Amino acid sequence: MKLHFYFDSENNGHKSFELPGARPHYNPDRPGQVEHIFLDLTLDIPNRICKGTCNIRLAPVRSGIDRLTLDAVNLNIQSVQVDGSPQHFEYDAEQLHVKLSTPMQVNKQIEIAIAYSVEKPQRGIYFIGPDKHYPNKPVQVWTQGEDEDSRYWFPCFDYPGQLATSEIRVRVPKPLIAISNGVLINTEETDEDKIYHWSQKEVHPTYLMTLAVGDFAEIQDTWEDDRQDACPTRIVPVTYYVDKGREEDARLTMGKTPRMIEFFSEKFGYPYPFPKYAQVCVDDFIFGGMENTSTTLLTDRCLIDERASLDNRISESLVAHELAHQWFGDLVVIKHWSHAWIKEGMATYSEVLWTENEYGWEDAAYYRLNESRNYLIEDSSRYRRPIVTHVYREAIELYDRHLYEKGACVYHMIRTELGDELFFRAIHTFVRDNAHKTVETVDLLRAIEKTTGRNLLFLFDQYVYRGGHPDYKVAYAWDGDSKLAKITITQNQAKADNNGSGNDLFDLRIPIAFGYTQADKFKEFKSFTVRVHEREQSFYFPLEEKPQFVSFDVGNHYLKTVALEYPVAELKAQLQFDPDPISRIYAAEALAKKGGLEAVKALSLALEKDSCWGVRAEVTKQLAEVKLDQAGEALVKGLQDENPLVRRAVVEALAKIKTPESYDAVKNLVEKGDASYYVESTSARTIAGMVASPILKDKEDEVVGLLSNILRQKAGWNEVVRIGAIAGLSQLKTSPVALDLILEYTRPGIPQALRLAAIRALGAISTGQTPNNVDWILEQLQELSRETFFLTQVAVVTALGQMETAKAIPILNSLVDGTPDGRVRRIAEEAVQKVQQSAGTDRSVKQLREELDQLKKTNQELMSRLENLEARSKSS
Numbered sequence: 001m002k003l004h005f006y007f008d009s010e011n012n013g014h015k016s017f018e019l020p021g022a023r024p025h026y027n028p029d030r031p032g033q034v035e036h037i038f039l040d041l042t043l044d045i046p047n048r049i050c051k052g053t054c055n056i057r058l059a060p061v062r063s064g065i066d067r068l069t070l071d072a073v074n075l076n077i078q079s080v081q082v083d084g085s086p087q088h089f090e091y092d093a094e095q096l097h098v099k100l101s102t103p104m105q106v107n108k109q110i111e112i113a114i115a116y117s118v119e120k121p122q123r124g125i126y127f128i129g130p131d132k133h134y135p136n137k138p139v140q141v142w143t144q145g146e147d148e149d150s151r152y153w154f155p156c157f158d159y160p161g162q163l164a165t166s167e168i169r170v171r172v173p174k175p176l177i178a179i180s181n182g183v184l185i186n187t188e189e190t191d192e193d194k195i196y197h198w199s200q201k202e203v204h205p206t207y208l209m210t211l212a213v214g215d216f217a218e219i220q221d222t223w224e225d226d227r228q229d230a231c232p233t234r235i236v237p238v239t240y241y242v243d244k245g246r247e248e249d250a251r252l253t254m255g256k257t258p259r260m261i262e263f264f265s266e267k268f269g270y271p272y273p274f275p276k277y278a279q280v281c282v283d284d285f286i287f288g289g290m291e292n293t294s295t296t297l298l299t300d301r302c303l304i305d306e307r308a309s310l311d312n313r314i315s316e317s318l319v320a321h322e323l324a325h326q327w328f329g330d331l332v333v334i335k336h337w338s339h340a341w342i343k344e345g346m347a348t349y350s351e352v353l354w355t356e357n358e359y360g361w362e363d364a365a366y367y368r369l370n371e372s373r374n375y376l377i378e379d380s381s382r383y384r385r386p387i388v389t390h391v392y393r394e395a396i397e398l399y400d401r402h403l404y405e406k407g408a409c410v411y412h413m414i415r416t417e418l419g420d421e422l423f424f425r426a427i428h429t430f431v432r433d434n435a436h437k438t439v440e441t442v443d444l445l446r447a448i449e450k451t452t453g454r455n456l457l458f459l460f461d462q463y464v465y466r467g468g469h470p471d472y473k474v475a476y477a478w479d480g481d482s483k484l485a486k487i488t489i490t491q492n493q494a495k496a497d498n499n500g501s502g503n504d505l506f507d508l509r510i511p512i513a514f515g516y517t518q519a520d521k522f523k524e525f526k527s528f529t530v531r532v533h534e535r536e537q538s539f540y541f542p543l544e545e546k547p548q549f550v551s552f553d554v555g556n557h558y559l560k561t562v563a564l565e566y567p568v569a570e571l572k573a574q575l576q577f578d579p580d581p582i583s584r585i586y587a588a589e590a591l592a593k594k595g596g597l598e599a600v601k602a603l604s605l606a607l608e609k610d611s612c613w614g615v616r617a618e619v620t621k622q623l624a625e626v627k628l629d630q631a632g633e634a635l636v637k638g639l640q641d642e643n644p645l646v647r648r649a650v651v652e653a654l655a656k657i658k659t660p661e662s663y664d665a666v667k668n669l670v671e672k673g674d675a676s677y678y679v680e681s682t683s684a685r686t687i688a689g690m691v692a693s694p695i696l697k698d699k700e701d702e703v704v705g706l707l708s709n710i711l712r713q714k715a716g717w718n719e720v721v722r723i724g725a726i727a728g729l730s731q732l733k734t735s736p737v738a739l740d741l742i743l744e745y746t747r748p749g750i751p752q753a754l755r756l757a758a759i760r761a762l763g764a765i766s767t768g769q770t771p772n773n774v775d776w777i778l779e780q781l782q783e784l785s786r787e788t789f790f791l792t793q794v795a796v797v798t799a800l801g802q803m804e805t806a807k808a809i810p811i812l813n814s815l816v817d818g819t820p821d822g823r824v825r826r827i828a829e830e831a832v833q834k835v836q837q838s839a840g841t842d843r844s845v846k847q848l849r850e851e852l853d854q855l856k857k858t859n860q861e862l863m864s865r866l867e868n869l870e871a872r873s874k875s876s
Contacts, residue, residue: 001146001344002288002321003399014467017385019829021393027161027336031068032060032104034164037206039154042171043141043213048127050141051117054154057164058112060104068098068112071151071158074122078115096155114155122788122820124152125211128283133748138243139176140214142282142297144290145207147337147395156206161335161438163203171195172213179212179241181293183275200293202274203436205333210292212280216241219250223258225271236261236272241280242303249303253315254279256358260323263357264350269428270435273331279319284752286790289318291325291347298322301718301753308717311644311676316358317351324350332431335438337395341387341464342444344399345407352408362581365556366614368412369582372559375405376469382830384467388441394822402467409559410463416557417459418452426451462506463559468493470506472532474552475565485541487512487550489532507533511554514547515577522577527554549574549587556582564590572602581612588615592622600626604634607641616641617649624653632657636665644676651679655686658693666690670706677717681724684710688728703728704737711741719754726754730761733768739777746780752791759784759795763802774805782811793824801831806839 034056041052058068073094080089080098090097096114104110118125128140143153151158168180171193182200189195200209218241225234238257240250257277265271274294285299302315328350329343348371356364378401387402387410415423430439430447441464448456463469471493477486491505510532513525526547530539549570552562564571564586571594574587588606591599600623607619620638623631635657638650651669654662669683684707691699710725726745732738742765745758759781766777785796797815800808812835815828 001290001325001399002318002347003404014379014384015382015833017383017389017397018391019393019826022391023393025337025390025392025395027159028069028157030061030162031065032058032110034157034162035059035109036165036167037154037156037209038167038169039209040169041211043173045127045129045139045141045173045176045213048120049117050121050125050153052115054114054116054156056112056114056156057109058104059109060106063105064103066100066103068100070096070098070114070155071148072096072116072155073124073151074118075152075155076117076119077155078117079113080115081113082110084111084113116155118153121152124149126284126286134752138214138283140212140282141172142212142214142280142285143210144286144297145209145292146290147207147399150206150209154209158206160205160207160333160337163205163333163436163438165203166200166209167198168209168211169195169197170211170213176213176215177218177241179216179278179280179295181208181210181295202293202331204293204330208291208293208330210290210295210297212241212282212295212297214241214280214282215244216280217244217247217250219247221255221258223261223272223277225265227271229271234271236274237276239276239278241278243281243283243300246281246300246303249305250281252305252309253281253303254319256316257319257323260320260354263354264324264327267350267353267424267427268327268431269424270327270331270431272326273435274326277323277326279322284789284791289322291322291329293330294326296322296325305717307675308677308720311648311678313355317354320351320354321347327431331436332434333438335440336390337398338388338390339440340395340398341403341407341410342439342441344403345387345411348404348408349411352412362612363614365581366585366612368409369556369585369614371405371408375401375409375559376561378402379406379468386466387464393826396823397826406463406559410459413459413463413558414448414456416555417456418448418454422452422454458507462508466504468504470508470532470558470560472552472560472562473565474550474562476550476567476570478546480546483543483545485514485543485547485550486538487530487541487552488536488538489530489552490536491532491534505533505535507531508558510552510558512539512541513551513554514541514543515549515551515574516545517548517573517577522579525551525554549578551578551580551583554583555580556586562586566590568594568596568598572598575602575606581615584610584612584615585618588619588622592625595626595628597628597630600628600630600634603631604637607634607638613641613643613646616643616646620646620649620653624656629659632659632662636662639665639669644674644679647674647679648676648682651682651686655689658690658695660696663687663690663696663699667706670710677720680714680721681727684721684724685727685731688731692731692733700732700735704732704735704741707738708741711745715751719751719757722754723757726757726761727764730764733765735765736769736773739765739769739773743780746784756791756795759792760798760802763799766799766803766805774803775807777803778805778807778811781808785811785815790821790824793819793821794827797824797828797831801827801834803835804838806835808835 036057038055041050043050077091077096080087087101088099125143130137148158150156170178172178173192174194178196180198182198185199186197221238223236223238240254242250261272276294278295279298281298281300281303283300289296289298302318304312304315324347328346334340334342352364352368355367385402387406392398426448429451430444448454470491473490473492475488509529511527511529513527515525516523528541571587571591575584578584588603591602603619603623607616610616620635623635635650635653639647641647654666666683666687670687674680688703690696691703707725707728711722714721729738729742742758742761745754762777766774781796781799800812809832812828812832816825819825
């Protein structure tokens with residue numbers, strides 16, 4: 001499953017992941033092995049009703065069991081039969097308790113038949129259709145089972161430890177089609193309906209059972225498995241289902257799927273394990289994607305057009321992520337939610353593997369750096385937790401950046417420890433040994449040891465079973481007389497807290513290399529590996545000559561934060577010559593902290609010439625941190641970069657410069673546009689951030705006009721450009737005109753993506769509005785909070801969480817108490833904490849901040865003149 005992450009709180013000093021009500025969770029005792037599930041269903045789409053029979057074949061594990069408990073939430077249970085005989089049952093709207101008239105016997109299967117229906121379901125199965133606000137919305141029905149939502153649309157033993165084959169037979173009105181797991185074994189037609197019968201012959205858990213119904217276009221593709229053990233060649237159908245009229249977008253978005261199947265079959269050492277692979281793009285999907293066995297569901301917002309394909313790799317990564325789950329998650333299934341990192345971490349790391357294959361190792365390194373940053377943001381600003389924990393309120397709480405991105409980093413560190421050959425051999429062993437079975441984290445350790453002889457428990461103990469990561473400070477000095485390089489490494493993370501979830505000292509073997517150049521090119525490394533395990537350690541390295549630069553953690557394979565304390569000359573050389581793009585980025589960060597004209601020149605050179613677009617993009621951020629006018633001049637030149645991802649980063653960096661020159665450059669981009677949707681969107685957001693500063697305050701009316709024009713004229717793909725305009729307006733915090741424009745786009749009928757952005761923007765703009773306007777915003781958000789759509793509720797919570805008034809808290813508490821969705825409940829509780837912290841912000845503090853900005857600007861002008869004078873005196 002690929003989530004969209006909606007909420008990050010302010011720095012809160014590693015608050016506990018465990019909220020009140022958290023408790024240990026374990027899989028329930030097994031009354032037997034579920035062997036097969038057969039759903040025979042009819043859909044009444046206009047009335048949002050699903051009705052039919054759930055048949056479960058159960059093989060008892062012991063004799064004498066006379067009571068069964070199934071998960072079933074808000075279903076209408078009409079009858080329960082076992083082997084054709086009616087049974088007494090009790091139902092409390094959460095669990096179905098069946099009193100067996102005859103106790104079960106080992107080796108004697110029973111057939112349970114439950115007649116039921118579900119009306120207007122809250123979760124699990126979703127009915128999508130047109131209404132008065134959205135008359136063009138397609139008619140669709142789709143399901144979402146992970147984590148424990150299958151119980152909302154059929155009775156089941158709803159936990160991942162039970163694996164069974166399955167069938168779904170469903171009657172739908174023509175011309176709709178129904179897609180499900182496995183293969184289509186039969187269709188029947190009546191005058192008005194069509195019955196689809198799908199069969200999944202490979203075992204899988206209930207949360208991966210799916211159904212998708214709609215009037216879809218069907219685009220056919222294939223993957224050919226021509227391995228020697230697949231003789232004759234196995235032809236696997238690969239199908240893309242999208243709304244009619246979007247066939248070309250489907251091929252742009254998903255057309256690489258057959259190559260991806262080939263790639264992952266080779267990387268995981270196991271050919272694609274199911275008889276077909278379908279991807280269904282559905283409307284109003286609540287996640288990015290869901291890896292149902294052989295039938296992935298994707299949000300229709302992942303579909304890209306030609307223009308979006310210039311710089312949108314998110315969709316390609318999403319396709320790779322969900323496909324990788326067919327091995328990690330569907331073929332090899334987690335036994336308990338606490339071990340979900342095994343699948344989500346690998347699916348996320350598979351995005352890196354595919355990027356490396358498709359775009360090269362430098363792009364993959366940068367992708368991996370950003371994955372680690374996503375985890376680090378959550379760790380520093382939300383909470384810290386072990387990756388593996390069984391203490392929570394609802395399992396969905398585990399689906400966070402620790403599970404996905406930190407899990408991916410752990411896989412990469414395993415690869416680093418073992419080397420590529422042994423790593424992939426271990427992955428092959430893990431997949432082969434556990435195919436069609438359930439696993440826990442220990443099974444991955446066992447596969448590694450079985451294949452390589454290596455015991456990596458030390459790595460798991462530090463990164464998986466406890467929270468945190470090392471926070472290094474690295475200092476370098478050269479002693480020319482003795483020809484010794486001194487490296488001092490300090491671990492700055494705090495000591496572990498009482499519950500063991502905080503940081504402690506890490507014990508790792510870190511490679512350090514000294515770089516040498518020749519004729520303005522990288523020549524070689526002199527490499528050493530040291531054990532870093534104390535609070536502070538100094539290492540001395542005898543070298544024949546002084547190195548040009550130092551590379552700490554060569555390749556930057558270990559998850560960490562690091563601050564480099566090197567002289568300017570070494571940092572400049574590292575930025576220019578280090579083969580590793582992540583090392584060059586770290587050097588750029590350290591140079592920016594040094595400041596001065598030399599740093600600006602080095603960063604400007606990298607922005608112009610570095611081979612990796614990711615490094616160029618990062619350099620723009622660092623140039624913006626150097627408070628010299630020359631930095632702004634370099635950034636404006638960067639707007640000519642051929643890569644739209646770099647141009648986007650340049651525009652974001654210019655937001656911090658706030659000079660008439662930078663404003664004019666961004667304004668020109670806003671007016672003339674760019675080949676990239678995202679560059680245009682970023683420009684709209686950025687220009688408003690510029691005039692929010694007192695320095696350019698006189699440009700505010702002009703910017704409101706520009707953004708208003710964008711909102712009227714730039715409707716288009718996923719509303720990306722107009723969303724940028726809304727985000728820009730939200731930064732004009734004292735503008736009542738900006739507020740009115742945002743409110744206009746919160747109305748029902750506005751394209752959903754744009755409407756959700758406008759709802760979120762109400763929170764951002766509220767912090768500078770008059771008390772009357774703040775009250776008006778609160779009234780609007782309270783009204784919006786009554787909508788039941790998951791994404792709307794998340795947008796409302798996000799908006800309220802940005803407000804600086806205690807009046808937001810009652811609305812948040814009403815969502816906590818009223819929502820049936822644990823995800824909304826959690827982020828609403830976190831938003832309450834955030835509002836409580838920020839509600840004391842005083843307007844006088846804001847005034848002081850504005851005055852400080854003006855002082856910084858004056859100081860920047862003086863420093864820029866001084867640096868120029870010093871440079872001239874040196875040259876003369």
